[in-house]
Amino acid sequence: MADSRSITAREHLQRSARTFAALEAQTIPVILEAADMIADSLKNGGKILICGNGGSAADSQHMAAEFVSRLRADRPRAALSAIALTTDTSFLTAYANDEGYEGVFARQVEAHGKKGDVLLGITTSGTSKNVLQAFVEAKKRGVITIGLTGSKGLGTQADCVIAVPSEDQQCTQEAHLAVEHIICELVEDRLFPRNND
Numbered sequence: 343m344a345d346s347r348s349i350t351a352r353e354h355l356q357r358s359a360r361t362f363a364a365l366e367a368q369t370i371p372v373i374l375e376a377a378d379m380i381a382d383s384l385k386n387g388g389k390i391l392i393c394g395n396g397g398s399a400a401d402s403q404h405m406a407a408e409f410v411s412r413l414r415a416d417r418p419r420a421a422l423s424a425i426a427l428t429t430d431t432s433f434l435t436a437y438a439n440d441e442g443y444e445g446v447f448a449r450q451v452e453a454h455g456k457k458g459d460v461l462l463g464i465t466t467s468g469t470s471k472n473v474l475q476a477f478v479e480a481k482k483r484g485v486i487t488i489g490l491t492g493s494k495g496l497g498t499q500a501d502c503v504i505a506v507p508s509e510d511q512q513c514t515q516e517a518h519l520a521v522e523h524i525i526c527e528l529v530e531d532r533l534f535p536r537n538n539d
Contacts, residue, residue: 354512361506361513362520368507373521376462376488376502377528383460383486385533389423391455391485393447393476394464397515399428401464405522413526419534425454427476447476457484466514468494468505490518 380390390409392402409424427450428434437446451461461480463473468491477487477499489500492514496503506517 357508357510358513358516361508361510361517364507365517365520369504369521372502372504373524374528376504377525377532379486379488379502380460380462380525381529381532383458384422384529386458388456388458388460389425389454390460390462391425391427391451391480392462392464393427393450393473395428395470395472398464398466398470398518399426401515401518401522402426402428402462404519405462405526408523408526409529413523413530417530417534417536419530422529422533427451444471444475447472448479451476451479451483451485455480455483455485458486460486460488462488462490463500464490464518465496466492466511466518468492468496474499490521 383390390406392406393399394402403426406424406426409422411421412419427447430450433450434446437449441449447463455461461476463470463476465473468489474496477489477496480487487500487502489496489503491503491505492511493505493507493509495505504521506514506521508514508517
């Protein structure tokens with residue numbers, strides 16, 4: 343009789359593998375589009391604003407760190423301007439306490455976003471109200487919007503939507519990290535080409 347723990351591990355890995363195969367088959371063109379939007383913004387003096395909740399908040403911070411620091415250790419380069427809107431705990435708690443949590447990202451877009459910047463909103467459900475409100479505020483300001491979500495997508499609420507073809511939240515989050523790394527690498531390739539590229 344198979345160990346139930348081994349079955350759990352194997353089933354999870356198989357779900358993840360199916361998600362990644364579907365991601366490869368269905369989303370590469372839109373991933374390339376998102377990377378180009380970000381590279382164009384940075385090249386023209388823009389910045390990247392990133393937001394999300396829970397695991398997606400952690401992804402926001404991770405991705406901002408990759409842009410400001412670097413993704414690949416073997417590619418020295420200048421810093422790229424990226425801000426995770428999930429990190430200022432004094433603002434987040436003050437605004438949520440006074441005004442409610444739904445506007446915490448939109449308010450920061452109002453403060454920091456300008457025409458030609460990019461807002462990347464990460465939401466596995468596609469229904470996070472504070473991310474959706476941030477998109478509304480971004481569009482008012484001419485900020486380009488990119489959504490990274492699960493299979494339900496975001497419809498037309500963002501200029502570009504990368505919808506991971508999975509309804510499994512864990513697999514979606516795993517795929518989000520891969521997409522984030524791909525985007526960072528594509529942006530580095532575009533802005534800081536190596537001699538042999």
